[in-house]
Amino acid sequence: MALKDHLIELRNRLFKCAIALLVAAVVGWILYDRLFTAVAEPLMEISKQRGVVASLNFDGVSTSFDLKIQSSFFLAAIFSSPVWIYQLWAFITPGLTSKERRYTLGYMFAAIPLFLAGIWTGWLVLPNLVVALTSFTPVGGSNIIHATDYLTFVMQLMLFMGISFLVPVVLVAVNMAGFIRGRTMLKAWRITILAVTVVSAMAAPGSDAFSMFFLGAPLLVLYFSAIGLCILNDKRRDRNTTKRVAETESTADRATPLTDLDQL
Template identity: 40%
Template sequence: MTLGQHLVELRKRITIAGLAIIVAGIAGWWVVDPIWAALSAPVLQIAQEQDREAAITYVTVGEAFDTRLIIMFLVGIVASSPVWLYQLWAFIVPALHKNEKRYAVGFLLAGAPLFIGGCVAAWFVFPNIVTLLTGFAFGESATLLTARVYLDFAVKFILAIGVGFVLPLLLVLLNFARVLSAQSMLKSWRWAILAIATFTALATPAADVLSMVLLAIPLIGLYFAACAVAAFNDKRIAKREAAMIDEYGLAASDD
């Protein structure tokens, strides 16, 4: 396709993905209250456990409504992940050979659970992050957080970890595209662990070693799982190429 056709195709995929997020977000209106109750629970526990004032406040007239919209947006992204991941693959698939397209289905089936699993992992770690960060308050000072800022922090944290869990699929994609070999991935394991540690440190903006470790362990496991898939694919391709060489070599000798 020409550049213009690629841009039209990209616009189509983005539109479909956006509509899926909006529809899933609208459906998420019904679960906004329990989600907000769970997200705000760590702040409410501060008043009980640390014996000081703690609350989430609304500083503008429309902030309560904006809070609901942001939660709906979060629900929409997570719930519609199979759709927008498919649109991503549908944009990439035309560049693949016919026998390679079937692997895109596997990537899609793995991508959505990985993204949702990453969001779930971040969900369980999030209370530890809030407790740790607010624990640096001085003396008898109060912890009064605006709903917009607090929720913005929560959404970025949860989505960042979700995306982090999908990144190993990118390595597998590069391997299937013959850009990256399993051997090079394994040789770079030290750099990979360093990158994962840096990512978890940035995603958990505090010196919370426990949360960093809890997030880093599954990411490291996914990295080596991607290496295993890449090694299997490299071995399969090597066998196929060897068979083709033997076949054409015998045919040439017969001629």
């Protein structure tokens, strides 16, 4: 297409993304009060169990309104992620080959549920993480937290877990592009296990190891599953390369027919 047609196509895709975002923002606005109560519940439990002051502080006249707007659009970005990810794929796919189109479609269908699963995991580990981080408050102290800082922390945790669950998709994509082999990724398994264990211990610091296991196990399963796919892809690529080399060597001593030279 001409540049003008590309810009028109981009405008249409962005318009659809904006419509989906606004509709999802309305849903986020409606769900905000119930979600905020659930998010603040760990602090309420701390007040009951430890007998300390633990609460959220709205330190401005318009703070509560601003937070509701920000939270609504944050929720909208999550709820509408299938729409805007698809619109992004639909915009770039005309410039791809059929093989590249299949690959990117597979990445898209894998990335969306994994990202949402990471968000859900972050929601599950949030109470334990809040309890663990506030447990360092000395006796007689209080946890009066700015609501803006607290919700920012919650959003960052959700995004971190969502992006963490996308790492396998990135690994497979990099391997498919031929930048790194699966066995090279496998060499870093010790560092990966250590990093996942540390993150799991921080996010789910229960008195037993089950909470840490249930958080770290999915991340490790996704990581090693992605490496397994990369190794299988490397073997398939090596077989194809060996086959092409054998075919080339078998025909290297043959003279090229005159008809083929005329076609060239």
